[in-house]
Amino acid sequence: MIKTIIFDFGDIFVNLDKAATFRELEKFAIKKLPEVITRKNLEYEKGLISSEEFLNSYKNEFGLEHGSITNSWNAILIDFPEYRFNFIKKLSEEKEYQLILLSNTNEIHIEWIIKNVPFFEKFKTCFDAFYLSHEINLRKPDINIYEFVLKTHNLNPEDCLFIDDTKENTEAASAMGIHTWNLNPSREDVIDLFTIKKELF
Incomplete structure (x- = not known):
């Protein structure tokens, strides 16, 4: 589970x-x-x-x-649809799962997000941990970033689901025994998590 x-x-x-x-x-x-x-x-x-x-x-x-x-x-950054924020906010309020964000990013991109996404700070509070690569000096798909998260939160890999759009990132996590969803953003959306990956829940 x-x-x-x-x-x-x-x-x-x-x-x-x-x-x-x-x-x-x-x-x-x-x-x-x-x-x-x-x-x-x-x-x-x-x-x-x-x-x-x-x-x-x-x-x-x-x-x-x-x-x-x-x-x-x-220029890579387009927008942050508010319905996705509402999805994670509801998930956070239900308190059924530990929620962690793990992102490869950088200071300039986060500065853009802060400036252009009015609910970003509220979004951050939805997570039990919020890890940005430039803040923790680790980057996906390096194995040590997954080890860091597992060890820091005393997690069993088989109890975790990792969602990422980059195949090499999900493959690295899968090799450690973590369940994964290599989400295709052209035809899938994170808000459909419990439909698409219903077998895990």
Whole structure:
């Protein structure tokens, strides 16, 4: 029986356009990200470098001003439908499950969310734990991020369901014995959890 539900954030609650950032960068004649920039992206998601250092890495590589980089970086973020907030709020009020959020994200994206999603702080309070990769210095699908959550909350993997739209993330969790739902945002919605994964409940 599932006792703990672990949710991703992007394309689970917040709608994303994952190709948008690169489309924006292409406007500046950037056709491909060099390895040094790809590495900076990963370091930034782990909170290993500051926003300033992250922005400067793009500025030094491509000659872009911080505003242009930030706008391109945030183009991935579309909106946060309030009905999904209402879903998690109701689930939280029912207190039948421990609720954990586990997201690969970064400071610039969260600043956009805070500015553009008026119910974000209330959303955070719906969870028993709220883990953002840049705050805990861990990133999916690295195995240590799942170990961190399991150990911190003394969880049995077989009692947990992890919901994420990225297959490599759910595969890593599944390998540890955690139940998973690799949600397809083009045809599935988190609010249908108890219909789509009814066999677990």
